[in-house]
Amino acid sequence: MTPDIVVIGGGNAALCAAMTAAEQGAQVLILETAPKPYRGGNSRHTRNFRCMHHGPLGPLVDSYTEEEYLADLMKVTGGKTDVALARLAIRSSEECLPWMQDHGVRFQPSLSGTLSLARTNAFFLGGGKSLVNAYYRTAERLGVQVAYEAAVTHLELEDDRIAWVDYTQNGESRRLTPKAVIVASGGFQADTDWLARAWGPAARNFLIRGTPYNRGVVLADLLEQGVAQVGDPTQCHAVAIDGRAPKFDGGIVTRLDCVPFSIVVNKDAQRFHDEGEDVWPKRYAIWGRLVAAQPDQVGYVIIDAKSLNLFMPSVFPPIKADTLEDLAKAMGLPEDKLAKTVATFNAACGDTSNFHPTELDGVATTGLAIPKTNWARPITEPPFYGYSLRTGVTFTYLGLKVDERAQCAIGNRPVSNLWAAGETMAGSILGQGYLAGFGMTIGTVFGRIAGKEAAAHAS
Structure with missing residues (x-):
């Protein structure tokens, strides 16, 4: 039987879209590219949901207002947002947080501790995999x-509607003619060739933090047929990860969460950005792009013993050495240049008595470029410790342009039965940069909107 949606x-x-539509009485079919053990896309790897609230809500303390949330978003995007x-x-x-609990x-x-997120972000018990499994059960x-x-493989656009959906399963080609379609299939980051076309050859050195199944096939298919796009193909959620x-x-x-307590150098042992620019949840997403601009798209974190326990432990142990020279040797860095960079940095450090690892403390250098x-x-x-850093891409921001009903369009004309949610349309809001937990917010909010609107159309 052909599903409604x-x-x-x-x-x-x-x-979120499927559950919402089903609750409105629609018959819903999810087409998931991945095998069942890998279902859930990038959501499997998430940890938290950024949530506005007036007063304590669930696990969240105090309050986090709309204006403060928006200011945080404007800061990381540089104002590039709808x-x-x-x-x-x-x-x-x-309203999503209690809805999530109900589902x-x-x-x-x-x-509490290094992330400073008890007020802004609600963390999933069991992480994103538990969230995904709970939603599949519901x-x-x-x-x-x-x-x-x-x-x-293809959505056939006829005039202002999707006429059919083609897909392959078990080596067979199949076709469906639903009343409505919701695209929630992510960005194109797992297609390294597409990344390289957008970024240049450097992108071949990037690591992909998320699912290998987000290759942008549906996105490319719709954009080629003239569905309105949003976002810049060179913009993405990219963080510095363990090399x-x-x-x-x-x-x-x-x-890796160690950057604020380190110096970060490139392969020539030169620092290239302010490691203490802001609290980590607001600024960590800039480091993927910074590392991408360095020779061979690699960076190196250098810390000492007193900083080792100030950040969440890494999955791979750091490289350890008793001297900076030995650390440089172990990391493949020029020993004399690293020693000089560290000595210059150390000489520029002043009074550290106000050092506070979980808030902006103003403990700064003087006289450095x-x-x-x-x-x-x-x-x-x-002992001294080091990590290599590589650019880890989570998702790309080129996507489908949507309105407040999550509906797609051709020019200014809505596609009557096509909606989009999640990373596929996140570029509408994330012009650049990233705010911890906000991808899950976008997916939850616009998934629910898309499900409601598609169900109304189908009925």
Whole structure:
């Protein structure tokens, strides 16, 4: 039987859309490219949801207002956002958290410590994999059907509507003619050739933190047919991750949180950016792009013993040495240049008595061309530790342009039965940069909107 609604993708946004549509009485089929053990896209690797709230809400303490949330977003995007859609996502997030709990998601008690997120971000008990599994269980109870290893190859656009959906499964080509389609199949980051076309050859050195199944097939198909696009193909959520991470699917555990307490150098042992620019959840996403601009797209973190326990432990142990020279040798860095860089940095450090690892402390260097504006302490206490950094791409921002109903368009004309949610349309709000937990907010808010609108259309 042909479903009322086909949802393309199997992550958070797709599941929120599918559950919402099913609750409105629609028959829903999810087409998930991945095999069942790898279902859930990048959502498997997530940890938290950024949420506006007036007063304590669930695991969140105090309050986090719409204006403060928007200011945080404007800071990381440099103002490159659709403010109306951003406000919609922010404002809707408050009602999403109890909705998520009602649909099976469990949250950890509020966090304290290095992340400073107890007020802004609710963390999933068991991480993103638990969230995904909870949603699949709820979706099944609601009658949502799921086809795994179902790779959508084409959506046929006729005038202002999608006439059919083609996909392959078990080596067979299949076709569906649903009343409505929701695209929630992510960006194109797992297609290294597409990344290289956008970024240049340097992109071949990038690591892909998320699923290898987000190759942008549906996105490319719709853009080629004239569906309105948004975003810059060179913009993405990219963070600096452990250089020893796998090419694909290393996930969130490959992230390194040590940058604020370090100096970061390139292969010539030269610093290239202020490591203490802001608290880590707001600034960590700039480091992927910074590393991408360095020779061979690699950077190196240098810390000493007194900083080792100030950040979340890494999945791979750091390189350790008793002297800076030995550390340089072990990391393949020029020994004399690293020693000089560290000595120059140390000499520029002043009074460190106000050092405070979880907030902007103003403990800064003086006289350096590239300052360190917070957490600047001399690197003097052996043993010394190092990590290599590579650019880890989470998702790309080129996507489908949507309105406040999550509906896609050709020019200014809506496609009558096509909606988009999640990373596929996140470029509408994220012009550049990233705010921790905001991808899940976008997926949840616009997944619910898309599900509601598609179900209304189908009925």
